[in-house]
Amino acid sequence: MLKIYERDPYCREFDAEVTACVPEKKGFRVALSRTAFFPEGGGQPGDRGTIDGAAVWDTREMDGEIWHMTDEPLKEGSAVHCKLDWDFRYSNMQGHAGEHIVSGLIHKTYGYDNVGFHMGSQDITIDINGELTWEQLQDIEVKANQAIMDNIPIEVLLPDERELEDIPYRSKKEIDGQVRLIRVPGYDCCACCGTHPARTGEIHLIKLLSVQNYKKGVRVSLLCGGRALADYRQKHQQLLNMSHMLSAKMEAVEKAVSRLFEENGRLKYEKTAVDRQLLHLKAQAILRDAKGESDRLCAIENGLAGSGPRELADDLALSGKTVLVLSGQAGTDTFRYVLIDPGKKARALGQALNEAFSGRGGGSDDMVQGTCKGDGEKIKEWFEVVR
Numbered sequence: 001m002l003k004i005y006e007r008d009p010y011c012r013e014f015d016a017e018v019t020a021c022v023p024e025k026k027g028f029r030v031a032l033s034r035t036a037f038f039p040e041g042g043g044q045p046g047d048r049g050t051i052d053g054a055a056v057w058d059t060r061e062m063d064g065e066i067w068h069m070t071d072e073p074l075k076e077g078s079a080v081h082c083k084l085d086w087d088f089r090y091s092n093m094q095g096h097a098g099e100h101i102v103s104g105l106i107h108k109t110y111g112y113d114n115v116g117f118h119m120g121s122q123d124i125t126i127d128i129n130g131e132l133t134w135e136q137l138q139d140i141e142v143k144a145n146q147a148i149m150d151n152i153p154i155e156v157l158l159p160d161e162r163e164l165e166d167i168p169y170r171s172k173k174e175i176d177g178q179v180r181l182i183r184v185p186g187y188d189c190c191a192c193c194g195t196h197p198a199r200t201g202e203i204h205l206i207k208l209l210s211v212q213n214y215k216k217g218v219r220v221s222l223l224c225g226g227r228a229l230a231d232y233r234q235k236h237q238q239l240l241n242m243s244h245m246l247s248a249k250m251e252a253v254e255k256a257v258s259r260l261f262e263e264n265g266r267l268k269y270e271k272t273a274v275d276r277q278l279l280h281l282k283a284q285a286i287l288r289d290a291k292g293e294s295d296r297l298c299a300i301e302n303g304l305a306g307s308g309p310r311e312l313a314d315d316l317a318l319s320g321k322t323v324l325v326l327s328g329q330a331g332t333d334t335f336r337y338v339l340i341d342p343g344k345k346a347r348a349l350g351q352a353l354n355e356a357f358s359g360r361g362g363g364s365d366d367m368v369q370g371t372c373k374g375d376g377e378k379i380k381e382w383f384e385v386v387r
């Protein structure tokens with residue numbers, strides 16, 4: 001089986017003969033007499049396309065054979081016309097070549113190795129066995145794009161064993177047999193089975209996206225070519241939208257967002273003070289309405305957030321009464337409760353409340369808090385009247 005992609009990575013249509021077709025769990029796997037479909041390997045995904053109109057959704061190499069994963073069977077011995085999904089493949093060629101340049105530059109500058117490479121649907125990731133800062137990587141990005149502007153040829157070398165001894169190259173693993181080297185003069189030389197464009201200019205653009213700690217080094221994510229441009233377009237649009245929303249110039253968006261954060265923090269702080277004041281006024285109103293003779297007081301105040309129930313209970317307890325504050329939670333029959341008893345029987349009272357109204361919670365003899373369930377008025381009646 002002839003691997004057309006090794007000699008001619010630009011071949012996107014070809015004729016071949018079907019040599020095998022095997023049914024699989026999902027569709028079929030098809031072998032051809034010759035193929036330009038690159039099988040998944042070295043971090044590059046398998047090619048997609050069509051064989052006589054049948055969709056090829058992946059290409060894999062197994063036991064020395066290249067298998068085209070199709071959704072329809074193809075007749076063994078038949079002559080077929082095959083087409084690659086060229087946008088997908090070309091994007092992978094750009095990405096693969098971009099990865100070589102970035103890894104090569106990192107190796108040259110810092111001596112670190114690429115120990116993992118993945119071309120995903122979102123981005124390309126490179127795992128490096130050493131630590132790099134975002135600033136260091138931005139410098140790498142500038143140099144990598146210089147390689148594109150210099151439009152250097154990307155060479156494929158097939159050296160014999162003796163020639164190989166004289167060529168320094170990067171490799172992730174020991175290779176048996178013929179070593180295939182991809183060389184970008186001045187930037188990188190690396191053992192690779194993948195497909196690459198003929199010159200660096202075809203990569204168009206290399207954009208590093210992020211760096212994060214990974215194992216004992218870092219994981220760098222990047223995009224190349226049309227995908228980098230699409231990413232730029234999308235991010236630019238987002239920034240433009242934000243600039244309109246904030247009525248700020250694009251270059252001032254970050255400042256405007258940070259101002260909003262500050263303002264939001266201040267408003268939250270002020271709201272807390274107002275909430276506290278409101279609770280205090282509520283407490284005064286509740287005490288005014290409460291009949292003087294009872295030494296027990298239950299207040300139902302729904303929707304109190306955070307320490308609200310506790311603060312209201314503290315305010316009410318200044319009256320010297322035994323106080324229960326219930327605060328219902330929207331959409332449930334559950335109340336948060338706080339119970340304060342100057343007679344130091346809060347714990348026992350809380351237990352009785354928990355038993356009567358499926359509650360849970362605890363505290364001290366002065367104060368207990370928790371949750372309980374039921375009709376608020378019934379709980380109030382139980383607390384103030386039934387005892």
Ligand SMILES: [Zn+2]
Nearest residue numbers: 096182192194
């Ligand atoms: Zn490669």
